[in-house]
Amino acid sequence: MGGASLPSRPDAKKRRVDYFYEPSIDDYYYGQGHPMKPHRICMPHNLIVHYSLHRRMEINLPFPANPFDIRRFHSKDYVKFLASVTLETLSDHSFSHHLKRFNVNEDCPVFNGLFGFCQSFAGRSISAAVKLNRGDANISLN
Numbered sequence: 172m173g174g175a176s177l178p179s180r181p182d183a184k185k186r187r188v189d190y191f192y193e194p195s196i197d198d199y200y201y202g203q204g205h206p207m208k209p210h211r212i213c214m215p216h217n218l219i220v221h222y223s224l225h226r227r228m229e230i231n232l233p234f235p236a237n238p239f240d241i242r243r244f245h246s247k248d249y250v251k252f253l254a255s256v257t258l259e260t261l262s263d264h265s266f267s268h269h270l271k272r273f274n275v276n277e278d279c280p281v282f283n284g285l286f287g288f289c290q291s292f293a294g295r296s297i298s299a300a301v302k303l304n305r306g307d308a309n310i311s312l313n
Contacts, residue, residue: 189308190228191295192216199288231302233313236293244293249273254286 197213219225241250252269260266261281275281282288292313299311 186309187307188228188310188312189231189299189302190219190225191231191233191298191311191313193233193291193295196288196291199284200282228312229308231298233291233295233298235287235290236297237290240297241289241293253289256281256285258283 197210219228238250238254241253248269252266252273256266256269256275258281261270269275295313299308299313302308302311
């Protein structure tokens with residue numbers, strides 16, 4: 172099974188582990204006062220590398236989910252909103268209804284690159300699910 176597996180369990184089967192990591196995901200800034208800081212996203216990856224766990228995993232670079240992929244899980248209006256809202260359009264009166272409807276606030280802010288961020292995270296989740304569903308992995312981290 173090579174290096175992309177965990178040690179044998181009592182049933183003598185190795186567990187295939189896939190890890191989806193996007194190096195640029197920590198480049199996003201959520202705004203002052205937001206509890207999520209870019210370095211928090213890097214922490215799990217740094218721990219995986221520091222403890223040499225990456226040697227027992229298959230590391231994958233995920234694809235960014237396209238709008239159609241995201242619409243499988245969210246409404247068309249929501250995806251359209253995410254794709255079009257920017258820091259500049261926040262003050263536009265036409266967006267005020269959507270901000271309330273989609274619960275955009277300090278905890279879920281609009282930030283530069285929001286839709287790309289959503290595409291990256293959705294792509295990681297979809298890729299991980301595909302690996303599990305195909306039986307290509309026993310454990311999938313995203």
